[in-house]
Amino acid sequence: MRILNLLMIAVVATSTAPADAFAGVASGTGIALSKHDINTLAGAARDDQQRICAFCHTPHHAMDPSAQDYMPLWSHNLTQQNYISYKSPTIEVDARNITDPLAGPSRLCMSCHDGIIAADQHYGDMATGTKFLTGDSFTPEANMAIGASGDLTRDHPIGFDYTKVAGAGANADGTDKRIFAADGTLTFRGNPAVLVRDQLYQGRIMTCATCHDVHNRDNNNGGADKNYFVYAPLKDSQLCLTCHDK
Ligand code: HEC
Ligand code: HEC
Ligand code: HEC
Ligand code: HEC
Known part of the structure; x- marks a missing residue:
């Protein structure tokens, strides 16, 4: 019994440490020391000059900008996977016909989140890298795809034109769209400084960066323990209710 109690204490003690580590720095306080400051990632090789931006951007000799439509002075190898996206008969037709x-x-x-390209490989060190995000959901090892199969079918839809999907009117199956239009007034709940429209790629396309702020700057999780870089608090599902009229 005593051994059991000691074991219980040990479990409690070790389970609080990773939870704190997973929290990272507070929401909206910038990229330094956040989960995207790769120099702080356990098991990762640090940048030789302790640069932060260098894992993703470089001022010179960036990746070929014709590699894809958006390459902001990019300094990290690009995923070569052709991803299969979320499918559903009840989403708007325009959200079903996702081209990319x-x-x-x-x-x-x-x-980085494909689990195939190391998070710590970058400019000046493209060939190497040791730290892969190999886990699946619910672990801090944030590989969003299912294994190495290029599968995003279990993830919120992205890569479609939000402006065609939102607003009044009916879906193909006759149900209400019930998606708020991302006009000049729709801001994230609990984060009134940020317009949804500004987080749509080219003002139209829903992407990972519509919900997450990669630089941990304009996001606001309402002071919750876990950061997640989300634009609106998860409490009372304020993030979801920003767009979904439910
Ligand atoms: C973990 C990868 C990562 C790191 C580290 C990073 N960025 Fe970015 N950055 C991105 C991504 C991804 C985008 C495109 C994001 C988007 O469209 O919201 C981006 C976009 C940008 C842009 C263009 C769009 C904008 O938001 O203004 C600038 C400028 C920028 N980053 C500067 C920086 C600087 C300066 C640093 C270091 C202090 C930095 N980034 C660190 C991933 C990163
Ligand atoms: C509709 C909003 C939304 C979109 C779009 C979105 N996410 Fe998330 N993401 C979330 C929320 C909310 C969480 C918090 C954890 C949860 O609720 O499951 C999260 C958690 C995460 C996590 C950490 C925890 C975990 O589940 O592993 C990573 C990494 C992540 N997202 C990456 C991405 C990437 C990469 C994309 C694009 C392929 C993306 N997200 C698109 C809302 C979104
Ligand atoms: C240079 C590699 C790299 C790039 C590029 C990158 N991430 Fe990450 N991301 C990481 C690492 C490393 C972690 C921390 C994983 C861990 O703790 O095990 C992380 C964690 C996260 C988390 C969880 C944060 C938390 O509080 O737990 C989210 C959400 C996330 N990333 C979203 C994104 C989105 C969205 C983009 C693109 C806009 C992106 N990441 C681009 C490497 C990257
Ligand atoms: C930035 C706006 C935005 C946010 C934030 C957002 N969604 Fe969505 N979501 C959409 C759009 C747009 C669609 C696709 C359009 C449609 O349903 O016709 C969608 C699709 C979905 C679907 C698929 C519906 C179907 O018919 O298969 C579900 C379920 C969903 N979202 C739940 C959530 C949840 C839960 C959250 C919060 C974690 C969330 N969404 C956050 C805009 C958003």
Whole structure:
């Protein structure tokens, strides 16, 4: 019994440490020391000059900008996967006919979150890299695809034109759209400084960066323990209710 109690204490003690580590720095406080400061990632090789931006951007000799539609001075190898996107008969037709699920910044995200390209490989060190995001959901090891199969069918739809899907009117199956139009007034709930429209790629396309702020700057999770880089608090599902009229 005593041994059991000691074991219980040990479990409690070890389970709080990773939870704190997973929290990272507070929401909206910038990229330094956040989950995207790769120098702080356990098991990752640090940048030789302790640069932060260098894992993703470089001022010179960036990746070929014709590699895809959006390459903001990119310094990280791009995922080569052709992703299969979420499918459903009840989403708007325009959201079903996704041509490139990773249009815009999403392909940049998946260049680490695919679990195939190491998070710590970067400019000046393209060939190497040791730290892969190999886990699936519900672990801090954030590989968003299912294994190495290029499968995003279990993830919120991205890569479609939000402006065609939102607003009044009916879906193909006759149900209400019930998606708020991303006009000049639709801001994230609990984060009134950020317009949804500004987080749509080219003002139209829904991407990973519509919900997450990669630089941990304009996001606001309402002071919750876990950061997740989300634009609106998860409490009371304020993020979801920003767009979904439910
Ligand atoms: C973990 C990868 C990563 C790191 C580290 C990173 N960025 Fe970015 N950055 C991105 C991605 C992805 C985009 C495109 C995001 C988007 O469209 O929201 C981007 C876009 C940008 C842009 C263009 C669009 C904009 O938001 O203005 C600038 C400028 C920029 N980053 C500067 C920086 C600087 C400066 C640093 C270091 C202090 C930095 N980034 C660190 C991934 C990163
Ligand atoms: C250079 C590699 C890299 C790129 C590019 C990158 N990430 Fe990450 N991301 C990471 C790493 C590393 C972690 C931390 C994983 C861990 O703790 O095990 C992380 C964690 C996260 C988390 C969890 C944060 C938390 O509080 O737990 C989210 C959300 C996220 N990334 C979203 C994105 C999005 C969206 C993009 C593109 C706009 C992106 N990432 C681009 C490497 C990257
Ligand atoms: C509709 C909003 C939305 C979109 C779009 C979105 N995410 Fe997330 N993401 C979330 C929320 C909310 C969480 C918090 C965890 C949860 O609720 O499951 C999260 C969690 C994460 C995490 C960390 C925890 C985990 O589940 O592993 C990563 C990494 C991440 N997202 C990356 C991405 C990437 C990469 C994309 C694009 C392929 C993306 N997200 C698109 C809302 C979104
Ligand atoms: C930035 C706006 C936005 C946010 C934030 C957002 N969604 Fe969505 N969501 C959409 C759009 C647009 C669609 C696709 C259009 C449609 O349903 O016709 C969609 C699709 C979905 C679907 C698929 C519906 C179907 O018919 O298969 C579900 C379920 C869903 N979202 C749930 C959520 C949840 C849960 C959250 C919060 C974690 C969330 N969404 C956050 C805009 C958003």
